[in-house]
Amino acid sequence: DGGITQSPKYLFRKEGQNVTLSCEQNLNHDAMYWYRQDPGQGLRLIYYSQIVNDFQKGDIAEGYSVSREKKESFPLTVTSAQKNPTAFYLCASSILGRGTGELFFGEGSRLTVL
Amino acid sequence: GQQVMQIPQYQHVQEGEDFTTYCNSSTTLSNIQWYKQRPGGHPVFLIQLVKSGEVKKQKRLTFQFGEAKKNSSLHITATQTTDVGTYFCAGPMNYGGSQGNLIFGKGTKLSVKP
Numbered sequence: 001d002g003g004i005t006q007s008p009k010y011l012f013r014k015e016g017q018n019v020t021l022s023c024e025q026n027l028n029h030d031a032m033y034w035y036r037q038d039p040g041q042g043l044r045l046i047y048y049s050q051i052v053n054d055f056q057k058g059d060i061a062e063g064y065s066v067s068r069e070k071k072e073s074f075p076l077t078v079t080s081a082q083k084n085p086t087a088f089y090l091c092a093s094s095i096l097g098r099g100t101g102e103l104f105f106g107e108g109s110r111l112t113v114l
Numbered sequence: 115g116q117q118v119m120q121i122p123q124y125q126h127v128q129e130g131e132d133f134t135t136y137c138n139s140s141t142t143l144s145n146i147q148w149y150k151q152r153p154g155g156h157p158v159f160l161i162q163l164v165k166s167g168e169v170k171k172q173k174r175l176t177f178q179f180g181e182a183k184k185n186s187s188l189h190i191t192a193t194q195t196t197d198v199g200t201y202f203c204a205g206p207m208n209y210g211g212s213q214g215n216l217i218f219g220k221g222t223k224l225s226v227k228p
Contacts, residue, residue, distance in 0.1 A: 031212045040123070042202060042218030043157070050212050058215065090156060094214035101206070101213030102147065105156040 002027045004106035006091050011111045013078075013085070021076045021109045023091035030096040032074035033103065036060060037088040046089075049074055050096060078111060086113045116141050116208050120219030128227050133190040135222035137203035144206055146179055146186045147216065152199040160188075160201075193226050200224070 004025045013019045025032065031050045035043040045058030049068040063082025068074055078085045088110050092103040117140040127133050137146065145164045149157035161170055163179035163186060170177045176189045186203055200223045204216040 031214050033212070033214050040220065042118070042120075042220045043204075043216075044218075045207070045215055048212050048215055056211060092214060094212070096213060100147070100159075100162040101145070101216075102159040102162065103149075103157070103214050103216065105158070108156050 004091055004093055004104055006089075006106035006109050008109060009107065011109060013111060013113050015113055016080045018077055018079050019085075019111065021078070021089055021091075021111070023074045023076065023106060024072055025074075025091075025093045025104075025106075026072060027093055027104060028071075029093035029104070030071070031094045032068065033092045033094070034058075034064070034066065034074070034076045035090045035092060037090060037108075043090065046076065085111055087111060116217055118203060118205055118217050118219040120203055120222055122222055123220065124223045124225075126225045126227065127193050129195060130192050133193050133197070133224055135188050135201050135203075135224075137186040137188075137219050139184045139205050141205075141208050142183050144183075146183075147204045148177060148186075148188055149202045149204065149218075150199050151202065151221070155199075157202060190224075193224070195226050195228055198224060198226050 007022045033048045034046040047066045049055035065077045090108045091106045119138045147162045148160040151157045168179040174191045178187045200221040202221045204218045207215040
C-alpha cells in the first residue's frame with residue numbers, strides 16, 4: 001500500500017528538548033511538506049522540499065529544522081527555540097509538474113510539551 | 115498578507131438537512147482545493163476547482179468556484195452522519211514555491227445529529 005508514514009503518533013517532550021518527527025513516503029512523490037495544525041485553526045506551512053538535498057522555509061519555519069537526504073524521507077526537528085511547540089504536525093507529499101497539486105497527508109504526530 | 119477565510123466556523127445540523135460552507139480569499143486564486151478531516155484524522159483531498167464559475171459534483175457534494183476566482187463554496191445535500199468532520203478550503207500561496215504550498219482556511223466543523 002502506498003502512502004505516508006509518520007512516527008511517532010504521540011510524543012511528549014520536556015521544555016528545552018529537541019525532538020525529531022519522522023516522515024516516510026513510498027508514493028515516489030518529488031515534493032514533501034510539513035504543516036502545523038493548532039486547535040480550531042487551519043494548517044500552516046513550516047517547510048517544504050521539491051528535490052533531494054534542497055528545502056525551503058514556509059510561513060512559520062522559526063524554531064524548526066528539516067533535512068531531505070533521501071526522496072522518501074523528510075524528518076522535522078522541533079528545536080527548543082520553538083516557543084509554542086505543542087501542536088498536531090502533518091507531513092504531506094505531492095506530485096510536481098502535473099496533476100492537481102493535491103496533498104497526500106500522513107496520519108500526523110501530536111506533540112505535547114510538558 | 116494573503117488570507118483565506120471560511121464561514122461558518124461550526125455548523126450543527128440534523129441528519130437529512132443541507133449544509134454549506136463558504137470560502138473567501140483576499141487574492142485571486144489560480145485554483146482552490148477542498149479537504150475533509152474526520153475527527154482525530156488527517157486531511158483528505160476532495161477536489162480541485164480551476165476554472166472561473168466552475169461547478170463540480172461528487173454524489174451529494176457540490177463545489178463551486180466563483181467567477182472572480184476569489185470565493186468558493188461546498189454544499190452537502192441531505193447530510194449523513196458519515197459527513198461529520200472539518201472541511202477546509204485551500205489555495206496556492208501567492209509567492210509561488212511548490213504546487214503544494216497552500217494557504218488553508220480555518221475550516222468549518224460539521225456535526226450531524228442522527
